[in-house]
Amino acid sequence: MKITRVYILVILLLAFVPQPALNVTAQLDYCVGQAARTVASIPATLPNLPRNILNGKTTWNYIGYKDWTSGFWPGTLWYLYEYTKDARWKAKADTFTRELTPLAYQKAIDHDLGFQMYCSFGNGLRLTHNPAYKKILLAAADTLATLFNPKVGTILSWPRPVPNMEWPQHNTIMDNMINLELLFWASKNGGGKRLYDMAVSHATTTMNNHFRPDHTAYHVVVYDRETGKKIKGVTHQGYADNSMWARGQSWAIYGYTMTYRETRDPKFLDFAQKVSDVYLKQLPDDLIPYWDFSAPDIPNAPKDASAAAITASALLELSTLVPDKAKAAKYRTKAEQMLDALSSAAYQSRTFLLHSTGHKPNNSEVDASINYADYYYIEALLRLKKLKAGKNILATL
Numbered sequence: 377m378k379i380t381r382v383y384i385l386v387i388l389l390l391a392f393v394p395q396p397a398l399n400v401t402a403q404l405d406y407c408v409g410q411a412a413r414t415v416a417s418i419p420a421t422l423p424n425l426p427r428n429i430l431n432g433k434t435t436w437n438y439i440g441y442k443d444w445t446s447g448f449w450p451g452t453l454w455y456l457y458e459y460t461k462d463a464r465w466k467a468k469a470d471t472f473t474r475e476l477t478p479l480a481y482q483k484a485i486d487h488d489l490g491f492q493m494y495c496s497f498g499n500g501l502r503l504t505h506n507p508a509y510k511k512i513l514l515a516a517a518d519t520l521a522t523l524f525n526p527k528v529g530t531i532l533s534w535p536r537p538v539p540n541m542e543w544p545q546h547n548t549i550m551d552n553m554i555n556l557e558l559l560f561w562a563s564k565n566g567g568g569k570r571l572y573d574m575a576v577s578h579a580t581t582t583m584n585n586h587f588r589p590d591h592t593a594y595h596v597v598v599y600d601r602e603t604g605k606k607i608k609g610v611t612h613q614g615y616a617d618n619s620m621w622a623r624g625q626s627w628a629i630y631g632y633t634m635t636y637r638e639t640r641d642p643k644f645l646d647f648a649q650k651v652s653d654v655y656l657k658q659l660p661d662d663l664i665p666y667w668d669f670s671a672p673d674i675p676n677a678p679k680d681a682s683a684a685a686i687t688a689s690a691l692l693e694l695s696t697l698v699p700d701k702a703k704a705a706k707y708r709t710k711a712e713q714m715l716d717a718l719s720s721a722a723y724q725s726r727t728f729l730l731h732s733t734g735h736k737p738n739n740s741e742v743d744a745s746i747n748y749a750d751y752y753y754i755e756a757l758l759r760l761k762k763l764k765a766g767k768n769i770l771a772t773l
């Protein structure tokens with residue numbers, strides 16, 4: 377009798393706790409179909425890398441290899457190849473990836489080299505072991521390293537005048553954390569320990585200077601380039617200097633999770649949880665953030681689906697690293713719920729996802745479909761598929 381009552385209670389509880397209804401395979405199939413439509417519409421002339429479809433429009437805007445988002449389309453193609461094992465996706469991925477080759481050998485335009493080269497050539501190398509990709513990636517890591525300032529201990533993100541950044545002082549943006557993955561990879565593959573040391577220095581210096589006491593991130597910190605002293609924390613793409621810009625916090629969640637994976641230093645695992653927890657605590661009910669957590673027009677402010685996709689992917693990894701089982705389960709469930717929300721009709725689009733916000737203060741790419749939202753969405757779906765199959769998120773499917 378007692379057991380029956382407990383059983384009924386569990387059934388009732390399950391009925392009232394929302395369970396993710398995500399069909400990962402169906403969503404990956406949806407991505408394949410959408411990407412096939414994109415491929416069919418790509419022009420025969422340059423620029424030919426899809427970047428966005430703006431709100432109310434139906435056609436892609438294309439960019440060249442120098443654009444900071446140039447790696448996401450080739451990276452998405454590699455993920456499609458990983459999922460389908462279809463040589464036609466591999467051939468497309470290879471073609472678009474190779475377009476980025478000059479970035480490895482020319483003067484660094486900015487810190488985005490990691491995004492550009494690791495999403496494209498990095499995924500290509502993981503899936504094909506092509507030695508030509510490895511050579512290009514190692515050259516790209518050396519080029520990225522030219523932006524490291526040892527007096528500050530971080531990479532210079534924008535080596536040029538940008539409003540409010542006090543050029544020629546040294547600026548570092550939160551997004552820059554993601555580029556460390558290229559340095560970590562290169563240090564393990566013949567690039568030398570100095571690249572590892574730079575990545576650890578960047579992550580540590582950023583941890584010490586880039587966060588408010590509640591663990592929300594400044595978008596940018598400006599440092600004195602000679603003394604390394606912090607001058608100020610400001611925003612560039614967020615609402616205010618002191619607000620939590622959604623994608624900036626997502627880069628922190630992803631970046632510190634990855635840094636812990638690469639270093640196994642517990643301070644980074646602790647920090648990854650802190651930056652995740654403050655973000656999760658302040659999310660709206662559907663778990664897709666507004667573009668900035670302090671946007672004045674919430675609940676009518678534009679959302680940022682890209683931040684949700686980045687965070688979902690990162691939390692899936694974090695759930696495999698956190699030893700506390702209850703906490704790990706919480707991160708996994710939240711990630712699945714985020715993916716479930718992104719997979720609803722409200723977010724599905726001509727690309728993979730609607731409703732991302734690129735640069736609201738500039739009024740650019742507001743409530744748009746953007747290539748990096750798609751990239752992290754398919755990455756997260758694949759990670760979840762691997763976890764469900766008992767595999768490591770970095771393994772090949």
Ligand code: GLY
Pocket residue numbers: 444551613623734
């Ligand atoms: N890295 C630029 C952005 O997140 O918009």
